[in-house]
Amino acid sequence: MKATAKAPANIALIKYWGKTDEILRLPQNSSISMNLDGLFTTTTVDFDEKYISDEIIFNGEAKSKQAGRIIKHLDLIRKIAKTGLRAKVATSNNFPAASGIASSASGFAALTVAACGALGMNLNEKELSIIARQGSGSACRSIPDGFVEWHKGDTSETSFAESLHPADYWDIIDIVAIISDEEKAVSSTAGQTLASASRFFAPRLENIENKIRVIKKNLANRDFRRFGEIIEAEALELQAIMMTSSPALIYWQPKTLEIIKGIHKLREQGLEAYFTEDAGPNLHIFVENKNRSALIDKLKGFEGIKRIIACKPGSGTKQVDTHLF
Numbered sequence: 001m002k003a004t005a006k007a008p009a010n011i012a013l014i015k016y017w018g019k020t021d022e023i024l025r026l027p028q029n030s031s032i033s034m035n036l037d038g039l040f041t042t043t044t045v046d047f048d049e050k051y052i053s054d055e056i057i058f059n060g061e062a063k064s065k066q067a068g069r070i071i072k073h074l075d076l077i078r079k080i081a082k083t084g085l086r087a088k089v090a091t092s093n094n095f096p097a098a099s100g101i102a103s104s105a106s107g108f109a110a111l112t113v114a115a116c117g118a119l120g121m122n123l124n125e126k127e128l129s130i131i132a133r134q135g136s137g138s139a140c141r142s143i144p145d146g147f148v149e150w151h152k153g154d155t156s157e158t159s160f161a162e163s164l165h166p167a168d169y170w171d172i173i174d175i176v177a178i179i180s181d182e183e184k185a186v187s188s189t190a191g192q193t194l195a196s197a198s199r200f201f202a203p204r205l206e207n208i209e210n211k212i213r214v215i216k217k218n219l220a221n222r223d224f225r226r227f228g229e230i231i232e233a234e235a236l237e238l239q240a241i242m243m244t245s246s247p248a249l250i251y252w253q254p255k256t257l258e259i260i261k262g263i264h265k266l267r268e269q270g271l272e273a274y275f276t277e278d279a280g281p282n283l284h285i286f287v288e289n290k291n292r293s294a295l296i297d298k299l300k301g302f303e304g305i306k307r308i309i310a311c312k313p314g315s316g317t318k319q320v321d322t323h324l325f
């Protein structure tokens, strides 16, 4: 019983940071994201009686730090499907393993759709999103297409993601600027537990529903300037929460700040580009597609960017016919 799924990474526009339930991964707030068509994970899962234990092959390697978390997620799916079958899982990212790009969202979305598909569970998008969320919170947003909202909910059944607009809704580009490809010292799972230690976290939560309402309006109007202003302010607010947690989480590197200043300068010169950033030093810089080459040319002149990956809005997680084994 074998199935394969291909899932996109996603970038949060309004971030998920902090949980109300660590086990179920229920978030403190709803969030909004865009799937990235250039960055994806492909995963094949085969459930069969011939496997005595789960076998995980991660980016071609049999030994993976992720194996424990993957097996835990398979256990959850086995429990829902009421099966004891063990599985072989092979998973591969189309982006370099140590690129500093989060792979847990695409990883757990692909694993969920492949495993549930292999077991013939026939689940709808909402049900798949609820399962993916329990592997990695942001993974629930990689299931639906395009621009996505994750409703925070207050139970497992009410905390899921759904599409706001399809991938071809808006011709904008996320230029991912890789500044560092080192593994981060504090994972986002660990970092999130510190969120409430920041005195700015409560005021953030007070205003977050309003922020979500505003960005949904900007999306509905395809208002790029307002959209850009809000995602950039949101990214800075998230970094402020991280920096004022205890212990302080400083994901920025000197180059991150240098490039942020460079982006501000480009705006002064008339190139409308806005950045966002997650739990790491790399920047996601948004432009309208018509300004794509102009921005890439400028970024090539910046020192300290190791790699540039341009991503259009992407569709959600899909089953595919070609298996990895």
Ligand code: PMV
Residues within 6 Å of the ligand: 011, 012, 014, 015, 016, 017, 031, 102, 104, 105, 136, 137, 138, 139, 188, 189, 278, 279
């Ligand atoms: O899904 P996690 O546990 O890797 O957390 C993701 C957290 C951020 O990337 C910083 C924000 C987000 O909403 O994706």
